[in-house]
Amino acid sequence: MPQNKITILSTRSLRDEFIRDAESKDILIDVVPFIKTEFIASEETQHKIEKASTVPATIVFTSGNAVEAVAQKIKDQNPAWEIFCISHATMQSAEKYFGKKSIAGVADNAKELAESIINSKANQVIFFCGDHRRDELPELLKKSDTQVKEIMVYKTIITPQKIEKNYDGILFFSPSAVKSFFLNNKGNDQTILFAIGNTTADEIKKFSKNKMVISDKPDKTFLLEKVSYYFKTNPVRH
Secondary structure: OOOOOEEEEEOOOOOHHHHHHHHHOOEEEEEOOOEEEEEOOOHHHHHHHHHHHOOOEEEEEOOHHHHHHHHHHOOOOOOOEEEEEEOOHHHHHHHHHHOHHHEEEEEOOHHHHHHHHHHOOOOEEEEEEEOOOOOHHHHHHHHOOOEEEEEEEEEEEEOOOOOOOOOOEEEEOOHHHHHHHHHHOOOOOOOEEEEOOHHHHHHHHOOOOOOEEEOOOOOHHHHHHHHHHHHHHOOOOO
């Protein structure tokens, strides 16, 4: 392998164009998913989503998976929702299915999103989430007397695997993927660990003391820019 090629492990699936973009920057990415998601298909969940879609409501999404799960259940409907969501990929998914005009507030993390909801004076929100959702946002809302109705719409299933190859860097996109990776792997001491955001970074710290780099925004493109910049300024020798 050429000396200037950086080898990266991604712990979640990536679009082909993303991998090609990385390769154009001399970054070779292997994809090994460490989690998978399953939408909850129960009649009870279907009923809750359909009921929510029939009335004006303040909706919260912190995951693109939640957006996808809800959108599948209410196809061809146009609910009267004001949506608060995490920026970038989650926002783009919400805009795709529910329209840009439905977006009432966007933030890069749960704390800032909660503050935006509180400032909107919403008395009640519906939080569509997964079974591994973080506590921070609902707890902050409840402390401000905002009623939170949670509807679980997908499950995260860990798929741990043993990795034999040493990589220059590893990309982590969620705390669940971090837990899954470290079940069967320690990682090389020299491997740089890249986190999509602070909650993922906090989980990494529980398992590793390796050098860590956190994306400026919760977005894959920003994370790739971090990878590229890091190895340009900190070249490695194979």
